[in-house]
Amino acid sequence: MSGAYGGVAVAAVALATVLVGALGLRVSRTTDDFYVASRTVRPGLNAAAISGEYLSAASFLGIAGLVLAHGADMLWYPVGYTAGYLVLLVLVAAPLRRSGAYTLPDFAQDRLESVTVRRIAAVLVVGIGWLYLLPQLQGAGLTLRTATGAPRWAGGAVVSVVVAADVAAGGMRSITLVQAFQYWLKLTALLVPVVFLLLVWHGDGSPGGPAAVHATVTGGGTGPHPLYATYGLILATFLGAMGLPHVVVRFYTSPHGRAARRTTLVVLVLVGAFYLLPPLYGALARVYAPDLAATGDPDAAVLVLPERMIGGTGGGLLGALLVGGAFAAFLSTSCGLTVSTAGVLAQDVLPSVGVRSFRWATLLAVAAPAALTLSAAGLPVADTVGLAFAVAASSFCPLLLLGIWWRGLTPPGAAAGMLAGGGLALGAVAATIAGWPRHGWPQALMAWPAVWSVPVGFVTMIAVSLATRGAIPPGTTAAMHRLHRPEPVPPTPRDPAGVPRAARVPRPWRGAGR
Amino acid sequence: MRREVVTGGRCDPSRGAAGATDTEPSTRDDARLRALVRAQLRAALTAVAALAVPLGALPLLLDRVPAVSRTRIGGVGVTWPLLGVAGYPLMYLIGRWYVTRAEANEARYQGGCPDQEDGPR
Numbered sequence: 001m002s003g004a005y006g007g008v009a010v011a012a013v014a015l016a017t018v019l020v021g022a023l024g025l026r027v028s029r030t031t032d033d034f035y036v037a038s039r040t041v042r043p044g045l046n047a048a049a050i051s052g053e054y055l056s057a058a059s060f061l062g063i064a065g066l067v068l069a070h071g072a073d074m075l076w077y078p079v080g081y082t083a084g085y086l087v088l089l090v091l092v093a094a095p096l097r098r099s100g101a102y103t104l105p106d107f108a109q110d111r112l113e114s115v116t117v118r119r120i121a122a123v124l125v126v127g128i129g130w131l132y133l134l135p136q137l138q139g140a141g142l143t144l145r146t147a148t149g150a151p152r153w154a155g156g157a158v159v160s161v162v163v164a165a166d167v168a169a170g171g172m173r174s175i176t177l178v179q180a181f182q183y184w185l186k187l188t189a190l191l192v193p194v195v196f197l198l199l200v201w202h203g204d205g206s207p208g209g210p211a212a213v214h215a216t217v218t219g220g221g222t223g224p225h226p227l228y229a230t231y232g233l234i235l236a237t238f239l240g241a242m243g244l245p246h247v248v249v250r251f252y253t254s255p256h257g258r259a260a261r262r263t264t265l266v267v268l269v270l271v272g273a274f275y276l277l278p279p280l281y282g283a284l285a286r287v288y289a290p291d292l293a294a295t296g297d298p299d300a301a302v303l304v305l306p307e308r309m310i311g312g313t314g315g316g317l318l319g320a321l322l323v324g325g326a327f328a329a330f331l332s333t334s335c336g337l338t339v340s341t342a343g344v345l346a347q348d349v350l351p352s353v354g355v356r357s358f359r360w361a362t363l364l365a366v367a368a369p370a371a372l373t374l375s376a377a378g379l380p381v382a383d384t385v386g387l388a389f390a391v392a393a394s395s396f397c398p399l400l401l402l403g404i405w406w407r408g409l410t411p412p413g414a415a416a417g418m419l420a421g422g423g424l425a426l427g428a429v430a431a432t433i434a435g436w437p438r439h440g441w442p443q444a445l446m447a448w449p450a451v452w453s454v455p456v457g458f459v460t461m462i463a464v465s466l467a468t469r470g471a472i473p474p475g476t477t478a479a480m481h482r483l484h485r486p487e488p489v490p491p492t493p494r495d496p497a498g499v500p501r502a503a504r505v506p507r508p509w510r511g512a513g514r
Numbered sequence: 515m516r517r518e519v520v521t522g523g524r525c526d527p528s529r530g531a532a533g534a535t536d537t538e539p540s541t542r543d544d545a546r547l548r549a550l551v552r553a554q555l556r557a558a559l560t561a562v563a564a565l566a567v568p569l570g571a572l573p574l575l576l577d578r579v580p581a582v583s584r585t586r587i588g589g590v591g592v593t594w595p596l597l598g599v600a601g602y603p604l605m606y607l608i609g610r611w612y613v614t615r616a617e618a619n620e621a622r623y624q625g626g627c628p629d630q631e632d633g634p635r
Binding site for chain 1: 613623
C-alpha cells in the first residue's frame with residue numbers, strides 16, 4: 001500500500017496530538033488540573049472530548065470489519081455503544097457529577113464509606129482499563145502494518161509512547177483538547193473518503209446491491225447461538241458504558257450536574273452521527289473486498305477500500321486520511337484509558353500523592369498492556385472490547401445504579417456484588433481468551449457473559465445488602481442529598497469570565513444541533 | 515459574593531458549595547428529596563423502557579418472524595435502515611425528553627425553596 005502517505009499521516013496525527021496536548025501543559029498546574037481539568041470544561045467541548053475518547057479502534061475499524069464478515073446483524077454493536085450513553089444519561093450522569101468524586105473508587109468510598117469497597121473498585125478499574133487498552137494497541141499494530149508494512153509491534157509502541165508523553169505532560173486538561181480535536185478528525189477521516197467511495201460505487205453502476213449486502217461472507221454469524229449472542233451484546237453495551245473507567249471520569253469535568261446531562265445529550269448526537277459511517281464501509285467492503293473476510297483481517301477493510309476502489313495518488317491520499325483517523329482513534333481512547341487507570345494507580349496503589357506520583361502511574365498504566373501486546377497472541381479487536389464492556393456491566397453498573405438510587409446498599413453488599421458479577425465476568429473473559437470452551441452453549445455462555453453475570457451482580461448486591469441491613473453507612477441520607485439535590489446556581493468558582501454558567505449553557509436541543 | 519448567597523439557603527442549611535461538610539438533613543428536607551428522587555427515577559425508567567422495549571423486541575422479531583426479516587426498504591433488508599439509521603434519532607429524542615423532564619423535576623423541587631429558586635441576578 002501507499003507506505004509513504006500512511007507513514008506521514010501517522011506522524012502528523014501523533015505530532016498534532018502532542019502539540020495540542022502541549023497547549024494544555026501551560027495551564028496544567030495543580031493536581032486538580034491533572035485529574036479533571038478543574039471541572040471547567042464546557043458542554044460542547046466536553047461532549048466532543050467524550051465522543052473522541054469513546055470512539056475507539058472497535059468503532060473506527062472493528063464495526064466495518066464485523067459488517068464485512070457477518071452482515072447487518074453486527075449493526076447491534078454501534079447501536080449498543082450509543083444506547084449505553086443514553087442509559088448513562090438517564091440513570092447516572094447528573095448524580096455521578098454531583099458526587100464530586102474523581103474516579104469510580106472515589107465514588108465507591110464516598111457513597112459507602114468503606115476502604116475495602118474502594119480497593120475492589122480500584123482493582124476492577126485497572127483490570128478493565130488494561131483489558132480495553134490491549135485491543136487499542138493491537139489495532140494500532142494492524143493499522144501501521146497495513147499502511148506501511150511495519151512489524152506488528154511498531155504501531156502499539158508508537159501509541160504507547162505518544163500517550164504516555166501526552167498524559168504525563170498535561171493530564172486531563174491536555175487530553176480534553178486532544179480528544180475534542182480527535183473527534184472531529186475521526187469524523188472527517190471517515191466522511192471525506194466515503195463520499196468519493198460512494199461516487200465510485202455509483203459510477204460502477206451500483207454493483208452488489210441487496211445480494212452482496214445480504215449474503216453472509218463467512219457464515220456462522222456470531223457463533224452457534226446468534227440470538228443469545230445478540231442479547232448478550234445488547235446487555236453488555238447498554239449497561240457497560242456507564243462502568244467504563246475512562247467514560248465515567250469525564251463526567252467529573254462538567255461544571256455541574258445539569259451540564260453533565262446536557263453534555264451527554266450532545267454526546268448522543270456526535271456519537272450517533274459518527275456511527276452512520278462505519279457500516280457504509282462494511283457494506284462497500286462486501287462488494288469490493290470480500291476476500292478480507294476469508295484471509296482473517298476484516299478489520300483492515302476500512303483502510304484498504306480507497307486503494308481497491310480508486311487507486312493512484314487519490315486513493316493513496318484518502319487511505320492516508322483513514323490511517324490518520326484510525327490512529328486518532330487509538331490515541332484518544334488510549335489517552336482516556338491511561339488517565340483513568342493512572343489516576344486510580346496513583347491514588348490507590350502508589351504511595352505518594354501528587355503530580356509526580358501521577359506521572360509514574362501513567363508509565364505503569366501504559367507499560368503493562370504494551371508488554372501484554374508484545375507477548376500475547378492477537379485477539380480480535382471487537383471481541384476484547386466487548387468483554388471489557390461485559391465486565392464493566394457486571395460490576396460497576398450494579399454499584400452505580402444501586403448506589404445512586406437505593407438507600408439500602410451496604411458495603412458488604414457492594415463488595416460481594418462487584419466480586420460476584422465482575423469476578424464471574426472476568427473468569428468468562430479469561431476462558432474465552434484462552435480459547436475454552438470451543439463449542440455449543442458453553443462457548444456462547446462464556447463469550448457473552450453479560451446475560452447471566454449482570455443479574456448475578458445485581459442479585460448478589462441486593463441480597464447481601466438486605467442481609468446486612470445494620471451495615472448501612474450512617475452518611476447514606478447525606479450522600480443521597482449530595483447526589484440528587486440540584487445545584488441552586490451552577491457553581492462557577494473558577495469560571496474565568498465570572499458569568500454564571502447557566503447563562504451560557506444552551507438549551508439542550510440548540511446545543512445539540514451545533 | 516455569589517457563593518455566600520448560594521450557601522445561605524433557608525430551607526436547607528446543609529446546602530453548601532462543593533467541599534462543605536454534610537450535616538444530617540432535616541426530616542422535611544429529606545421528605546422533599548425523596549419525592550425528587552422518586553420523580554427522577556420514574557423519568558429515568560420511562561426513558562429506559564422507551565429504549566429497551568423496541569430495541570429489545572427487535573432481535574426476537576427478526577429471528578422468529580420471517581415476514582419481518584424478509585421485508586425490504588429501498589432494496590435492502592429491513593435490518594440495515596432500522597439498526598443503521600433509525601435507532602439514533604430515536605435515542606436522541608428519548609434523551610432530549612428525559613433532560614427536559616429531569617430539569618422540570620428539579621425546578622419543581624427548588625420551587626419549594628424560594629430562596630434558591632434561581633440564584634442571584
